[in-house]
Amino acid sequence: MTMDPSFLLMLSNLLHLHNHLDPTSSLLSDSHGPSTTAGISPTATLSSTSAAPLLFFTIASVLSYAASLRSSSSAANDQNKNSNSNDPTDYSVSAFRALSTEHIWTMEAPVRDAQWRSSYGLSYPVFTTVVDKLKPYIAQSNLSLPTDYAVAMVLSRLAHGYSAKTIASRYSLDPYLVSKITNTVTRLLATKLYPEFIKIPVSRRRLHETTQAFEELTSLPNMCGAIDGSPVKLHRLPPDQELLNHPSAYRCRYGFPAVLLQVVADHKKIFWDVCVKAPGGTDDATHFRDSLLYNRLTSADIIWDKVINVRGHHVRPYIVGDWCYPLLSFLLTPFSWNGTGTPAQISFDAALMRGRSVVVDAIGLLKGRWRILQDLNVGLNHAPQTIVACCVLHNLCQIAREPEPPIWKEPEETGPPARALENEKSFYYFGESLRQAMADDLHQRLPSR
Numbered sequence: 123m124t125m126d127p128s129f130l131l132m133l134s135n136l137l138h139l140h141n142h143l144d145p146t147s148s149l150l151s152d153s154h155g156p157s158t159t160a161g162i163s164p165t166a167t168l169s170s171t172s173a174a175p176l177l178f179f180t181i182a183s184v185l186s187y188a189a190s191l192r193s194s195s196s197a198a199n200d201q202n203k204n205s206n207s208n209d210p211t212d213y214s215v216s217a218f219r220a221l222s223t224e225h226i227w228t229m230e231a232p233v234r235d236a237q238w239r240s241s242y243g244l245s246y247p248v249f250t251t252v253v254d255k256l257k258p259y260i261a262q263s264n265l266s267l268p269t270d271y272a273v274a275m276v277l278s279r280l281a282h283g284y285s286a287k288t289i290a291s292r293y294s295l296d297p298y299l300v301s302k303i304t305n306t307v308t309r310l311l312a313t314k315l316y317p318e319f320i321k322i323p324v325s326r327r328r329l330h331e332t333t334q335a336f337e338e339l340t341s342l343p344n345m346c347g348a349i350d351g352s353p354v355k356l357h358r359l360p361p362d363q364e365l366l367n368h369p370s371a372y373r374c375r376y377g378f379p380a381v382l383l384q385v386v387a388d389h390k391k392i393f394w395d396v397c398v399k400a401p402g403g404t405d406d407a408t409h410f411r412d413s414l415l416y417n418r419l420t421s422a423d424i425i426w427d428k429v430i431n432v433r434g435h436h437v438r439p440y441i442v443g444d445w446c447y448p449l450l451s452f453l454l455t456p457f458s459w460n461g462t463g464t465p466a467q468i469s470f471d472a473a474l475m476r477g478r479s480v481v482v483d484a485i486g487l488l489k490g491r492w493r494i495l496q497d498l499n500v501g502l503n504h505a506p507q508t509i510v511a512c513c514v515l516h517n518l519c520q521i522a523r524e525p526e527p528p529i530w531k532e533p534e535e536t537g538p539p540a541r542a543l544e545n546e547k548s549f550y551y552f553g554e555s556l557r558q559a560m561a562d563d564l565h566q567r568l569p570s571r
Contacts, residue, residue: 215267216293217241218274239525242274243281243491244515248522249273252311252515255318259310265303275300276307280512283493285357286500305504311511319517322394322424323347329428333439335389339480340473341564344430346439347394348387348481349447351406352489352532353380354398354509357499374402376533381498381505382409383485385513386441391484392520396513398506406446407540419452420549433559442477445539450549454557459539469568470561486529488516496530 221241226234235245242249257269265272279289279300286304290297323329323346336345353374374380380402386395397413410416418424426439440452445459456471457463463471489495492512500508542550 215271215275215295217278218271222270241281242277244277244519244524245522248518248524249277251518251522252277255315256307256310259314260306263306263310265306266299267303272303272307276304277515279304280308280492280494280508280515283497283499301500304500305507308504308508308511311514312507315514316396316510319514319521320393320396323388324424324426326427329426329439332388333428336477339389340477341567342470342473342477342560343432344428344437344439345442345477346388346426347441348478349384349410349441349443349453350478350481350485351382351384351409351446352485353378353402354383354495354505355380355497356402356502356505357497360502371403372401375535375537378402381502381509382406383509383513384409384413385481385485385488386415387481387484389480390520391480391487392517393484393513396510398509405537405540406443407448410447411543419450420546432556432563435556435559437556437560442474444475444478444535446535446537448540448542448546448550449553449557450542450546451552451556452549454553454560455539457557457561464561466561466565467558469565470557473564483529484516486531487520487526488512489530490527491516491519 218241221234221237226246229237231246235247238244238246238249244252253270253273256273260269260272267275275289278284279286286297286300289295290300323332329346332346333344337343353376355374356372356379359372359379372379372381374382381398382400382402382404384395384397384399384406385393387393395413395415397409397415399412400409428439430437438452440454442454445455447453447455449455454474456474457467458471461468461471492515494500495509495512498505498508
């Protein structure tokens with residue numbers, strides 16, 4: 123054992139004090155050499171027959187041990203500070219454990235929430251909402267982590283795009299465990315919380331609020347949502363998928379492998395419908411026709427209790443999309459993709475695209491807040507539920523009015539205009555007549571605005 127210099131000095135001082143008090147039993151006699159600090163032998167000290175030196179040696183040992191503890195604690199704190207300065211934000215369970223000690227309750231709410239958003243993509247109150255809502259389901263899932271730790275780990279992956287292997291190696295966890303927890307939490311978000319936070323606006327109050335807000339934005343009446351598709355990039359395709367000789371089915375219009383996300387957003391950039399059912403090479407119109415929303419709209423399963431009259435046309439609530447979608451009575455699209463047409467048609471197209479801009483911004487916020495969607499590093503089988511889970515969390519953040527992150531920008535869409543199918547002709551003809559009537563009505567109202 124190496125003797126600490128401070129300990130030796132302390133022991134020397136105590137022994138000198140002992141000699142002063144009891145010179146007849148001096149431990150610093152000539153038989154033990156000169157009275158220097160370096161010449162003191164701990165074994166000689168312990169062999170003394172006097173109780174006094176043993177008492178002093180005990181006191182010295184205790185003090186030295188306490189000093190060494192303080193020194194070790196200080197060194198550990200310095201090491202942690204240095205570690206934190208090298209990696210200012212820990213993004214998983216370790217960060218959660220550090221933040222969730224009692225000192226969080228003494229922090230100012232803005233500072234606390236800023237730390238939470240940096241680590242988990244949302245503020246502390248929204249985080250606790252997610253935990254409380256998932257706790258009953260996670261308790262039944264036999265996970266090896268408490269609910270708050272499990273949710274923290276998954277949110278850190280979604281917010282920063284870390285792979286399971288990265289988190290596992292950084293925090294000495296089993297990659298299989300990280301994947302299992304991620305799959306469990308995203309599945310619960312996509313199934314148990316979806317009905318509560320992603321809802322079609324059918325109630326009279328919400329429908330009126332939505333259509334009124336869109337009319338203030340576009341001057342077009344009874345618009346209740348905007349639809350768009352977005353490819354979510356896959357980190358890679360699994361080998362078994364490539365062996366199917368259909369890798370091109372997943373190659374999207376921008377050239378990378380992806381799955382296709384379809385969303386409908388309201389004026390607050392809150393999604394009220396989400397669908398992930400197609401590989402990235404699928405066009406928007408085909409994906410839409412394969413969605414539950416399309417089936418519900420064509421079968422009149424969705425009852426919107428609001429009808430207005432525009433130049434003799436009964437206008438029910440409708441959604442808007444770009445030219446990649448077919449023109450239908452419940453889905454209005456621009457007259458032209460290149461800005462041609464009559465003055466009334468050009469004005470209508472500009473107004474419609476202002477309404478459509480909310481869904482473009484909503485998708486940009488979604489991918490800006492949950493960066494895993496910029497390069498999805500989960501298995502293909504779990505990709506849809508991970509995307510839907512991020513949409514649920516997006517809505518939670520929008521409802522709670524969380525600060526909006528920088529918007530993820532995607533390239534401008536290109537492609538031929540979609541055409542109506544034979545079985546959609548009646549919807550198309552009604553939509554065509556309705557669109558022209560609304561364009562004429564808008565053009566007539568423009569000078570008086």
